[in-house]
Each structure stands twice: as C-alpha cells, then as structure tokens.
Amino acid sequence: MYELTIALDAKSKKPLYEQIYDHIKGEMLKGRMRPGERLPSTRVLSRYLQVSRSTVNLAYEQLLAEGYLESIPCKGYYVSNLELFEEVQEQDDGSLSKPEESRESILYDFALNGIDEDGFPVNQWRKISKKILDWEESSLFQLGDSAGEWGVRDAITQYIYRSRGVLCSPNQIIIGAGNDYLLMLLHVILKHNTVVAMENPTYKSAYETFQCLGFSVKGISMDTMGMQVDELEQSEASVAYVMPSHQFPMGYVMPVKRRLQLLNWAAKSENRYIIEDDYDSEFRYKGKPIPALQGLDRKDKVIYLGTFSKSIAPAIRFSYMVLPKSLKEKWDDVKKAFSVTISKVDQRIMQEFIENGTYERHLNRMRNRYRTKRDLMLSCMKKWQFPYVITGEDAGVHMVLHLPGAGKEQEIVERAGKHKILVYGLSNYYIRKSQQNQETVLLIGYATLREADIPAAMKMLGEVIENKL
Amino acid sequence: MYELTIALDAKSKKPLYEQIYDHIKGEMLKGRMRPGERLPSTRVLSRYLQVSRSTVNLAYEQLLAEGYLESIPCKGYYVSNLELFEEVQEQDDGSLSKPEESRESILYDFALNGIDEDGFPVNQWRKISKKILDWEESSLFQLGDSAGEWGVRDAITQYIYRSRGVLCSPNQIIIGAGNDYLLMLLHVILKHNTVVAMENPTYKSAYETFQCLGFSVKGISMDTMGMQVDELEQSEASVAYVMPSHQFPMGYVMPVKRRLQLLNWAAKSENRYIIEDDYDSEFRYKGKPIPALQGLDRKDKVIYLGTFSKSIAPAIRFSYMVLPKSLKEKWDDVKKAFSVTISKVDQRIMQEFIENGTYERHLNRMRNRYRTKRDLMLSCMKKWQFPYVITGEDAGVHMVLHLPGAGKEQEIVERAGKHKILVYGLSNYYIRKSQQNQETVLLIGYATLREADIPAAMKMLGEVIENKL
DNA sequence: GGGTATTTGTCCGTATGTATG
DNA sequence: TCATACATACGGACAAATACC
Numbered sequence: 001m002y003e004l005t006i007a008l009d010a011k012s013k014k015p016l017y018e019q020i021y022d023h024i025k026g027e028m029l030k031g032r033m034r035p036g037e038r039l040p041s042t043r044v045l046s047r048y049l050q051v052s053r054s055t056v057n058l059a060y061e062q063l064l065a066e067g068y069l070e071s072i073p074c075k076g077y078y079v080s081n082l083e084l085f086e087e088v089q090e091q092d093d094g095s096l097s098k099p100e101e102s103r104e105s106i107l108y109d110f111a112l113n114g115i116d117e118d119g120f121p122v123n124q125w126r127k128i129s130k131k132i133l134d135w136e137e138s139s140l141f142q143l144g145d146s147a148g149e150w151g152v153r154d155a156i157t158q159y160i161y162r163s164r165g166v167l168c169s170p171n172q173i174i175i176g177a178g179n180d181y182l183l184m185l186l187h188v189i190l191k192h193n194t195v196v197a198m199e200n201p202t203y204k205s206a207y208e209t210f211q212c213l214g215f216s217v218k219g220i221s222m223d224t225m226g227m228q229v230d231e232l233e234q235s236e237a238s239v240a241y242v243m244p245s246h247q248f249p250m251g252y253v254m255p256v257k258r259r260l261q262l263l264n265w266a267a268k269s270e271n272r273y274i275i276e277d278d279y280d281s282e283f284r285y286k287g288k289p290i291p292a293l294q295g296l297d298r299k300d301k302v303i304y305l306g307t308f309s310k311s312i313a314p315a316i317r318f319s320y321m322v323l324p325k326s327l328k329e330k331w332d333d334v335k336k337a338f339s340v341t342i343s344k345v346d347q348r349i350m351q352e353f354i355e356n357g358t359y360e361r362h363l364n365r366m367r368n369r370y371r372t373k374r375d376l377m378l379s380c381m382k383k384w385q386f387p388y389v390i391t392g393e394d395a396g397v398h399m400v401l402h403l404p405g406a407g408k409e410q411e412i413v414e415r416a417g418k419h420k421i422l423v424y425g426l427s428n429y430y431i432r433k434s435q436q437n438q439e440t441v442l443l444i445g446y447a448t449l450r451e452a453d454i455p456a457a458m459k460m461l462g463e464v465i466e467n468k469l
Numbered sequence: 470m471y472e473l474t475i476a477l478d479a480k481s482k483k484p485l486y487e488q489i490y491d492h493i494k495g496e497m498l499k500g501r502m503r504p505g506e507r508l509p510s511t512r513v514l515s516r517y518l519q520v521s522r523s524t525v526n527l528a529y530e531q532l533l534a535e536g537y538l539e540s541i542p543c544k545g546y547y548v549s550n551l552e553l554f555e556e557v558q559e560q561d562d563g564s565l566s567k568p569e570e571s572r573e574s575i576l577y578d579f580a581l582n583g584i585d586e587d588g589f590p591v592n593q594w595r596k597i598s599k600k601i602l603d604w605e606e607s608s609l610f611q612l613g614d615s616a617g618e619w620g621v622r623d624a625i626t627q628y629i630y631r632s633r634g635v636l637c638s639p640n641q642i643i644i645g646a647g648n649d650y651l652l653m654l655l656h657v658i659l660k661h662n663t664v665v666a667m668e669n670p671t672y673k674s675a676y677e678t679f680q681c682l683g684f685s686v687k688g689i690s691m692d693t694m695g696m697q698v699d700e701l702e703q704s705e706a707s708v709a710y711v712m713p714s715h716q717f718p719m720g721y722v723m724p725v726k727r728r729l730q731l732l733n734w735a736a737k738s739e740n741r742y743i744i745e746d747d748y749d750s751e752f753r754y755k756g757k758p759i760p761a762l763q764g765l766d767r768k769d770k771v772i773y774l775g776t777f778s779k780s781i782a783p784a785i786r787f788s789y790m791v792l793p794k795s796l797k798e799k800w801d802d803v804k805k806a807f808s809v810t811i812s813k814v815d816q817r818i819m820q821e822f823i824e825n826g827t828y829e830r831h832l833n834r835m836r837n838r839y840r841t842k843r844d845l846m847l848s849c850m851k852k853w854q855f856p857y858v859i860t861g862e863d864a865g866v867h868m869v870l871h872l873p874g875a876g877k878e879q880e881i882v883e884r885a886g887k888h889k890i891l892v893y894g895l896s897n898y899y900i901r902k903s904q905q906n907q908e909t910v911l912l913i914g915y916a917t918l919r920e921a922d923i924p925a926a927m928k929m930l931g932e933v934i935e936n937k938l
Numbered sequence: 939g940g941g942t943a944t945t946t947g948t949c950c951g952t953a954t955g956t957a958t959g
Numbered sequence: 960t961c962a963t964a965c966a967t968a969c970g971g972a973c974a975a976a977t978a979c980c
Contacts, residue, residue: 015966015967015968016967016968017967017968046969051968051969052967052968052969052970053968053969053970054967054968054969054970055967055968055969058967058968072976073974073975073976074974074975074976074977075975075976075977
C-alpha cells in the first residue's frame with residue numbers, strides 16, 4: 001500500500017505509463033523494493049500521481065508480462081521473487097545496514113546508571129496503559145498545555161510534597177522528556193550567557209548538556225557536605241547545580257547546614273538560582289529522610305528537578321521541573337514557542353500510575369531489591385584482605401570504594417576490563433583534570449547486577465584490585 | 470500508602486512521636502490529606518523515618534483518640550471524614566485549583582492547525598499498542614540510542630523515500646518529540662549566532678521557537694513561487710527555513726525551478742543550509758507530487774523535517790529530522806549530551822504502524838476526508854455574491870481567501886467573533902508589520918470543522934464578510 | 939465470530955491524437 | 960480529404976478478498 005513518489009513529466013516525449021514503468025523497475029533493480037512487497041493498488045497510485053487508472057494499469061501490466069511483478073486478483077500486485085535482486089543490494093558504504101550490536105560478552109557490569117532489569121513493573125504498566133487506551137475519549141489526541149496536562153502535574157505536585165516535602169502549585173510544574181530536555185528549556189528561560197556552578201566531580205552527562213547548550217560551567221570543589229559555598233561565592237556563577245539528596249558520583253547527602261548556606265548564597269542576588277537535581281532520592285537505606293532543598297527555600301530560589309526515568313525505566317522519558325514563581329513568569333512568556341514533549345497517553349498513564357499508588361508500591365519494591373543487593377555487596381567486601389573504605393553506601397544504587405595503597409585507578413579499571421568486568425573510576429567525573437583526585441577510587445553500581453552474581457563478582461573484583469587473578 | 474517526608478529532629482525538645490503527630494495533624498488541617506486516604510502503615514513509616522515502630526504507634530494512637538484517624542484492623546489507618554477539612558482547603562491564590570476550561574461556546578472554528586476530531590485511528594493504535602506491550606521483552610525499558618531506535622529510523626527512511634523521494638540512511642535520521650525540540654537540537658548542532666531566513670509571512674510558531682532559542686531571524690519576501698532567492702542572497706542569512714510542499718500560511722507549492730535556485734544559493738557557501746519543513750506534504754488534492762527538496766539536493770545542504778503529529782494526532786509527539794552528512798558528524802559530537810525524547814514503547818508502536826502499512830492507509834483515509842471537506846467548502850463559496858479569490862486550495866487543510874473590496878481584515882475577524890465564528894487573518898503571520906499585506910486576506914481551515922457544519926458555516930462566513938448578519 | 943462497507947484486480951467501452959494509405 | 964489503425968489515456972462495472980466493527 002505504499003505511495004511512490006514519481007516525478008512525472010506530462011510534457012515529456014516519454015509516455016506516462018512508461019515513466020511509471022521505468023521508475024518502478026529502477027527501484028526494484030536498486031534493491032529498494034524487496035521481493036514479496038506489495039505495490040500500491042492501481043487506484044491509489046493513479047489518484048496519487050493524478051493520472052488515469054489505466055495508465056498505471058498499463059505500466060503494471062508490462063511489468064507483469066516481464067515477470068517483475070505478480071498479480072493476485074482482488075489482493076494486489078507484488079514484487080516477484082527473482083534472485084537477481086539479491087545481488088544488487090545497496091552496499092555503498094554499509095551505512096544502510098543495521099550497525100552490529102557491540103555487546104561483547106561482559107561478565108559483570110558495575111554500571112552506575114542502569115536499573116534492575118526485572119524492575120520494570122511490566123504488568124501494572126500494561127494494565128494501566130490498556131485501561132487508558134480503552135476508556136479515554138478522543139480528547140487524548142489534541143495538543144494540550146506546553147507544561148503538561150493539569151492532571152499529571154497535580155498528581156506530581158502531591159507526590160513530591162508527600163515524599164519530598166516539595167511545596168508548589170501544579171502551575172509551577174513543567175514536565176518534559178528527560179532532564180536534558182528540561183535543561184534546554186531552562187537555558188531558554190534563564191536567557192543566555194549564564195554561568196553555572198557544578199559540584200566537582202559531578203554528573204558528567206548534565207555537564208555535557210550544559211556545555212552543549214552554551215552555558216559556561218565552573219567546577220566547584222566539594223567536601224563531605226557537598227559543594228563548598230565559599231568557593232561558589234568567589235566564582236561569578238549565578239546558577240548552582242547541586243544534587244543534595246545523593247550527590248553523583250560521591251554519594252554525599254548534603255546536611256541541612258550546608259543547604260541553608262546555599263540558600264543564603266542564592267538569596268544575595270536577584271538572578272541567582274539553585275538547580276536541585278533530586279538525584280536518587282527515591283533510594284535511601286539508612287538515616288532520616290531530609291526533605292528537598294526546595295522545601296526549605298523561602299526566597300523563591302530553587303529550581304527542582306525530578307525524574308521517573310531512573311525509578312521506573314530509562315526508556316520511559318518522563319522528568320519534571322518545579323520553577324520558582326519568578327521564573328514561572330518568564331516561562332509564560334516563552335511557552336507558546338514550545339510544546340510538551342510527552343504524549344498525552346503517556347501523561348495519563350503516569351498520572352494513573354501515581355494516583356492509584358502503583359508508583360509508590362513500585363518504589364518500595366525497588367528499594368527493597370536494591371537494599372538487598374547493597375547489603376550483600378557490603379558483606380562480600382568484608383572478606384577482602386586489603387585496606388579499603390566505603391562511602392556513599394546509604395543511598396542511590398552505587399557506592400564509592402576508596403583504595404589507599406592499591407595501584408592506579410586506570411590500571412585497575414583496565415585489568416578488570418581484561419577479565420570482562422566493567423568498573424568505573426572516579427577520575428572520569430571531574431570537570432577539570434587539574435582538580436582531579438589523587439586517591440584511587442572506584443565507583444561500583446549494583447543496579448544492573450543480578451543478586452545471584454554479586455558474590456562471584458565481588459570476589460573477582462577483589463582479586464583484580466589485588467592483582468591476584 | 471503514601472510516604473510522608475517529615476523532618477525529624479532527634480535533638481529537639483519535642484518528643485519524636487509528637488513531631489510526627491503534629492506533622493500529620495497539620496497536613497490534615499491544611500487539607501493536604503483527604504478523607505478516606507490511607508496512611509502509611511506503622512511498619513513502613515517507622516522504617517522510612519528510621520524510628521521505632523512504637524514511636525509511630527504512639528503518634529497514630531493519639532490521632533485515633535482525637536478522631537482524626539480511623540483504624541481498620543488488618544488493613545490500615547485512614548483519614549476520618551470530618552467536614553472540617555473541606556473548609557480549610559488551600560485557597561491562597563487559587564493557583565492550586567484547576568484552571569477553568571476557557572471553552573466559550575464557539576460555533577464554528579476555521580482552525581488552521583487542528584486535525585479532524587474523528588481522524589485518529591484509535592482502534593489500530595490500540596491494537597498495535599497492546600501487541601507491543603504484550604510481546605515485547607524487557608529490552609523495551611532500557612535507554613537506547615539518542616537519535617532513536619534503529620528500527621523506527623529504518624521504517625521512516627523507507628517511508629520518506631517512497632512517499633517523498635527523500636534519500637538518506639537511517640543514520641542520518643534523528644527522531645524527537647516535536648519539531649520545536651528538533652529545532653533546539655539543530656541550534657546546538659549549528660552552533661550559535663546563526664542567522665535564519667524565513668518566508669514572510671510564515672509559520673509563526675517556528676518563528677517564535679527560533680527567536681527563543683537565540684537565532685536571529687530575517688523575514689524574506691515571497692512571490693507565488695515561494696521565498697525570493699534574490700532577497701535571500703542579499704541578506705546575511707546562512708540558513709533558510711522553507712516549506713516547499715505547502716507553504717504556511719500562503720499555501721504555495723514551490724515549483725522545481727525555485728527549488729533549484731534555492732539549492733544553488735546553498736551550494737555557494739560551506740556553512741549555508743536549507744531547513745525543509747515538509748509541512749502538510751501528506752495532503753495534496755490536485756497536481757502531480759513534487760518530491761522533497763532533499764531528494765533534489767546533490768550538495769548535502771538540506772535538513773529535512775517531518776512529523777507525525779499533524780497527520781496522526783497533535784498529542785502524539787513524534788517528529789523526525791534528516792541531517793545532511795556534514796551535520797551528522799557534528800551531531801555525533803554532541804549526541805552524548807542528549808537522550809531521545811520519545812519513549813521506546815511509542816517508538817515501537819510507530820515503527821509497527823509504518824511497517825504494516827497502517828499509517829499509509831490512515832493517510833489515505835484522512836486525505837479523502839479532507840478532500841471531501843475542501844470540495845464542499847469550495848462549492849459552498851460559489852453561492853457568494855461578492856468578489857473573492859481562492860488560492861492555496863490544492864493542498865494542506867486550509868485555503869487562502871482574498872477579499873478585494875471587503876472591509877478591513879481585523880474588522881471581519883472581530884465581526885465573526887461576535888457571531889461565535891473563529892476565523893484568522895493573514896496579518897498575524899507576518900514577521901515584521903511593515904512588510905505586511907495591504908489586501909484583506911482570510912485563512913480558512915477545514916481540519917476541525919465537521920462536514921455537516923460546513924454549509925451553514927460558509928453561509929454565515931459569507932454574511933459576516935458582507936456585514937449582512 | 940459474523941455481517942457490512944471498502945478495496946482490489948480485471949474487464950471493457952470510450953476519447954483523443956497521430957501516422958498511414 | 961477521408962478512412963483506418965494504433966498508441967495512449969480515462970473511468971465505469973463486477974466479483975472476490977479484505978478490513979472493520
């Protein structure tokens with residue numbers, strides 16, 4: 001049932017039916033039409049090309065006579081199965097063929113940003129999805145608010161208030177397909193040439209996004225409480241991007257004292273803002289919950305970022321941003337130029353997911369799952385005979401492994417690679433190499449590792465570190 | 470089953486159970502917990518807050534005693550149904566309540582960018598959607614390629630080759646949630662400070678997107694063949710944004726001659742590019758199809774933009790962009806900073822939709838639907854007794870109505886508004902008012918109008934124009 | 939799962955322009 | 960000049976297969 005765009009020239013000496021005939025034959029010889037493929041019906045093609053049906057008929061008849069096509073009455077015309085086509089397959093630079101999966105056989109991957117493979121709540125998702133598609137009327141299919149539908153924004157508002165102490169109105173919420181997209185919007189809202197301060201080391205992907213967008217980025221040193229506000233004060237940065245709930249990659253939780261210092265910093269100038277990426281706040285295994293920075297803010301200074309991609313599935317593109325009221329006004333100025341990046345169906349599914357409690361139940365399940373893995377990992381390490389220090393193990397889905405006296409980071413990572421183990425060094429996450437760590441520090445994630453594999457994986461990792469394998 | 474984020478202070482003089490009690494009571498009085506809602510179980514909450522279960526128990530018991538809570542053994546604690554809560558609903562600035570639907574009773578809307586209400590192929594979409602969710606394994610739920618999954622990109626490649634003569638490899642395709650998002654990416658790829666030339670009048674929403682992104686935009690005059698290349702040559706623009714298949718709002722189809730002139734212009738400098746927005750190319754009722762500009766391009770100069778949002782449903786956010794090979798390389802440099810904005814499920818649905826021919830069948834149905842409305846509209850106008858000229862009626866979902874001798878555009882639009890008819894004047898679509906049209910020109914869309922309403926709507930429109938109502 | 943509307947290849951009659959005798 | 964034949968292009972009618980509800 002394909003349409004074929006054929007540039008027909010009525011004035012040409014070549015008759016119309018022959019132009020059609022030539023074009024189709026050419027396509028077949030170039031391998032662009034595969035054996036068995038159905039051609040458009042004479043009616044459809046004739047209407048499309050604005051010619052008579054018999055003109056198309058004539059072309060088809062001829063191809064039929066020559067054996068290029070086969071006709072099945074009342075069904076359609078099909079491309080014949082001639083071997084000839086196989087040989088002429090387009091091969092110019094191989095760019096048309098699917099790239100090979102470069103899935104070399106990795107044994108264990110201590111990935112930092114994956115999620116538990118079986119973690120996706122397939123059945124619930126499917127159920128809600130079907131319900132939405134069955135019940136919802138056609139209003140689903142008209143473009144809605146640029147910030148997202150009111151319903152899902154309301155659901156998110158209530159959810160983040162309950163679970164994170166974020167206080168806002170649904171009007172301050174903008175949803176979008178991924179944090180990077182929301183940062184793009186932020187770039188537009190904050191206008192250009194903004195200097196952003198980031199913790200160093202930091203989430204490299206956000207750093208790259210800022211860079212590509214044309215922000216200028218300053219790395220600020222950290223202590224165990226998080227970004228050092230003194231250094232921040234010294235820099236010309238007007239926006240500070242922080243992860244108070246679980247800093248990536250260090251795993252520090254920012255204590256209330258530092259949070260208040262940060263808020264004070266922001267309050268000192270009108271155009272200062274804090275971007276709070278509430279990274280991995282869903283997964284916390286020890287210590288009392290600290291409400292989000294946003295909830296402490298009295299001066300309308302915090303831009304809050306959250307996502308469902310990490311807690312549900314990365315392939316579900318769904319993030320949200322809470323704007324302070326002052327920026328909300330700027331958003332209203334530009335919102336007409338952008339439209340929401342999440343389909344209405346997905347918005348409705350997510351709304352339902354949150355409202356009927358499935359989401360929180362899912363979070364509880366995942367938290368237990370991750371906690372089990374974390375505990376297992378920690379107990380496995382107790383068997384190690386060499387000195388090590390663990391930090392950042394009380395939240396998120398990875399921990400930080402300090403290795404005083406062990407070899408160089410890069411060497412350990414490479415040794416691990418040789419044994420088909422993927423493990424990640426801290427160095428990669430520094431913004432400027434000069435500020436880099438001198439220690440040997442590995443980041444070991446357990447999100448994607450299977451529970452059953454952890455003992456063996458940790459044993460091997462220990463041996464790799466000791467270089468005893 | 471909610472999580473309650475409560476900032477507990479162990480050092481406070483107030484006992485822990487009282488802090489919990491106060492917080493919950495406060496929440497209820499603020500109307501944030503609604504009657505009948507279930508509270509977290511004592512076990513869950515105690516684990517979450519890292520306190521003993523009896524502490525939570527104590528707090529709950531007290532609330533129970535005071536009648537705020539009800540307890541159902543073996544089920545949980547529930548918020549009591551006290552009328553008191555209703556009255557204290559958060560009302561600060563009304564910003565928490567859902568905004569009223571400002572759907573004043575419009576009689577007829579000659580909207581330009583809507584789609585036929587019944588046009589969405591609900592059943593097919595649902596069917597495919599269920600199939601995907603039932604069959605697909607968990608790989609659906611891992612983050613994929615930033616440009617989109619190879620499968621859809623391949624399907625799109627084949628589709629646009631067949632139907633539009635666009636020749637490319639799937640590697641040149643980037644999918645994204647809406648044209649505006651793709652323009653954002655383009656802004657990153659093209660680097661900053663690019664001058665963009667647009668047809669004048671043009672698609673205002675794209676204009677605003679360019680502006681917000683920080684492009685500087687030049688409006689270039691048009692004749693009936695489209696953008697005037699002489700004027701383009703004079704401007705410093707390095708990128709030309711055009712809609713050759715059906716210019717919005719004028720409805721012109723750019724003839725081959727002008728297309729070649731444009732390509733020549735682009736070929737003259739290395740950093741010149743043409744953005745071809747293949748607007749409304751799906752809907753063409755007369756005249757032979759002209760392949761896309763991209764297909765004529767031999768110098769790697771055309772960035773091709775297409776979307777499914779217009780042809781399927783605006784709430785489905787799905788657009789695609791074909792990069793010339795030179796820009797593809799720049800994309801490879803920045804792609805790590807951005808992730809795809811369309812969920813994998815939606816990508817798979819769309820792939821299936823295209824591959825099994827449902828999409829093209831859907832297009833045929835829509836085209837017939839729109840054609841019927843168009844013909845009806847044209848025949849209705851024959852009854853008009855005043856002079857008028859129609860242009861741009863052979864494609865898209867609107868036509869251009871020139872009204873020599875009629876009153877001022879603005880007045881007609883306002884008169885129509887008084888009779889609850891929405892009709893749109895051409896003037897709104899000019900970039901600079903100075904270059905504006907002197908004529909009285911209305912744009913009348915038929916996408917959202919119901920067929921049965923068209924005769925009455927056209928009769929009224931005629932009377933409004935003549936000011937005889 | 940069964941009934942109906944639509945789509946399909948096929949067949950056929952017609953119109954127009956051109957070349958031939 | 961006229962008659963004939965042929966190539967090209969157009970569109971209606973029919974029965975079977977298919978899609979849709």
